Structures are given as structure tokens and as C-alpha cells.
Amino acid sequence: MSQIDNKVFHALGSDTRIRMLELLDESERHISELARELEISVPVAAKHVKILEEADLVERKIFGKTHVLKPNRENIYLAMNVFAPTKSIEVEKGxxxxxxxxxxxxxxxxxxxxxxxxxxxxxxxxxxxxxxxxxxxxxxxxxxxxxxxxxxxxxxxxxxxxxxxxxxxxx
Structure with a gap:
């Protein structure tokens, strides 16, 4: 992710997806685990995960038929850096x-x-x-x-x- 785009902001615009990222930050999880913990259906959880993946905020590891998710911390941090203020100052050399x-x-x-x-x-x-x-x-x-x-x-x-x-x- 070279720059932040609308997909990231769309992905972070949902309480459910934010909660998913919080849970994944605690430990890697299956989509079904996320669904159970968030008390939503697996298909709904999968749709939210797809949005997070399209924004490159989560990564999926596949082991046979098992899909395990983890946060893409580097891209999450890059997304948060957008909000850091930039201040300009002029100083003397030295x-x-x-x-x-x-x-x-x-x-x-x-x-x-x-x-x-x-x-x-x-x-x-x-x-x-x-x-x-x-x-x-x-x-x-x-x-x-x-x-x-x-x-x-x-x-x-x-x-x-x-x-x-x-x-x-x-x-």
C-alpha cells in the first residue's frame, strides 16, 4: 500500500470491521471465530473480511480448507499516519x-x-x-x-x- 486510498477509509468506517481488527490484533483467527465472537453470521463476517482484505488491512493464510486471518499492522500504521500533523519550521544551520x-x-x-x-x-x-x-x-x-x-x-x-x-x- 503505497498511499492511503478510499478503500482504507471505507474499511475503517464500520464498527464491525474495527472490532474485527481489534480481535485479530489479540490473535490470529478463522472467519468462523470472528463471526462467533461478533455474533454475526459467517457469510456476513466473510463480506467484512473481504473489504478489509481489499484495503490490505488483513492478511489470509490458507492451510487446506482452513483460512486464518491476521492484521497487516504495517498498513494499519500507515493508515493512521495520515492523521499525523505536519508542522513546518525554519531554523539556523546547526x-x-x-x-x-x-x-x-x-x-x-x-x-x-x-x-x-x-x-x-x-x-x-x-x-x-x-x-x-x-x-x-x-x-x-x-x-x-x-x-x-x-x-x-x-x-x-x-x-x-x-x-x-x-x-x-x-x-
């Missing part, structure tokens, strides 16, 4: 990313060890990362110096637990 951010947003900074980290943007607390022209950077926002026109994507990491490890060390 400005730090932190100073540039302060020019467009209220940022709260805390000292962590020997560096400062941003803990809040416009009052929204969390852990933030950034990309420079589509690439992640290892530099802190203070050490990221802007010397040329650039596009920064400022992203809040949402707390999502993919795997929880309970590790016990043998004595």
Missing part, C-alpha cells in the same frame, strides 16, 4: 533537534544518567523516538544537529507487550 522541537511543541525534558530525554510532547507523556528522512537515529535529540533541510518523524512508542519474559536464573 540547530539541535531539541531546539527545533521546542519551536513547534511544548516538550518536557528529564535528566536520565548523563543525558536528557524528552518525556512529554504537548502534555502527552511517553517514550519518544524519531526518524530522520525515514531512518532511525542513535543520537539524542540534543546531539542531533540539523545542517540541511530534513524531515523528522517524531513518534510516541505505545506500550505494547509482544512477549513477556519471566526469567529465572539457576543457582
Amino acid at each position: 540547530t539541535s533537534l531539541l531546539d527545533a522541537l521546542r519551536g513547534v511543541a511544548a516538550v518536557k525534558v528529564k535528566k536520565k544518567g548523563d543525558r536528557e530525554v524528552i518525556v512529554s510532547t504537548d502534555g502527552d507523556e511517553g517514550l519518544y523516538v524519531y526518524e530522520i528522512n525515514g531512518e532511525f537515529s542513535e543520537k539524542s535529540v540534543q546531539n542531533c544537529i540539523i545542517d540541511e533541510d530534513t524531515t523528522i518523524e517524531w513518534k510516541k512508542l505505545e506500550p505494547v507487550t509482544k512477549i513477556k519474559l519471566d526469567i529465572h536464573v539457576k543457582e
Whole structure:
């Protein structure tokens, strides 16, 4: 999905399809499982799934006669990025990313060890990362110096637990 089109917005325009995506985000499911959990018929669930597939928001794996669905997270995230505001700012050559951010947003900074980290943007607390022209950077926002026109994507990491490890060390 190179760009968001009307199929995505149509697919996300149904409470049933949104609920399907939420259920699939929890775990992969068969169409019949979705139908049962949503208390709709299998044919109706299949029609909703077809719309989600046409929008490239779900993927189907086929094992014999069994069809298992999972969300296409990358495309879901791309769809949500449409709503991210773009702010333009002009800065002097050599400005730090932190100073540039302060020019467009209220940022709260805390000292962590020997560096400062941003803990809040416009009052929204969390852990933030950034990309420079589509690439992640290892530099802190203070050490990221802007010397040329650039596009920064400022992203809040949402707390999502993919795997929880309970590790016990043998004595």
C-alpha cells in the first residue's frame, strides 16, 4: 500500500470491521471465530473480511480448507499516519533537534544518567523516538544537529507487550 486510498477509509468506517481488527490484533483467527465472537453470521463476517482484505488491512493464510486471518499492522500504521500533523519550521544551520522541537511543541525534558530525554510532547507523556528522512537515529535529540533541510518523524512508542519474559536464573 503505497498511499492511503478510499478503500482504507471505507474499511475503517464500520464498527464491525474495527472490532474485527481489534480481535485479530489479540490473535490470529478463522472467519468462523470472528463471526462467533461478533455474533454475526459467517457469510456476513466473510463480506467484512473481504473489504478489509481489499484495503490490505488483513492478511489470509490458507492451510487446506482452513483460512486464518491476521492484521497487516504495517498498513494499519500507515493508515493512521495520515492523521499525523505536519508542522513546518525554519531554523539556523546547526540547530539541535531539541531546539527545533521546542519551536513547534511544548516538550518536557528529564535528566536520565548523563543525558536528557524528552518525556512529554504537548502534555502527552511517553517514550519518544524519531526518524530522520525515514531512518532511525542513535543520537539524542540534543546531539542531533540539523545542517540541511530534513524531515523528522517524531513518534510516541505505545506500550505494547509482544512477549513477556519471566526469567529465572539457576543457582
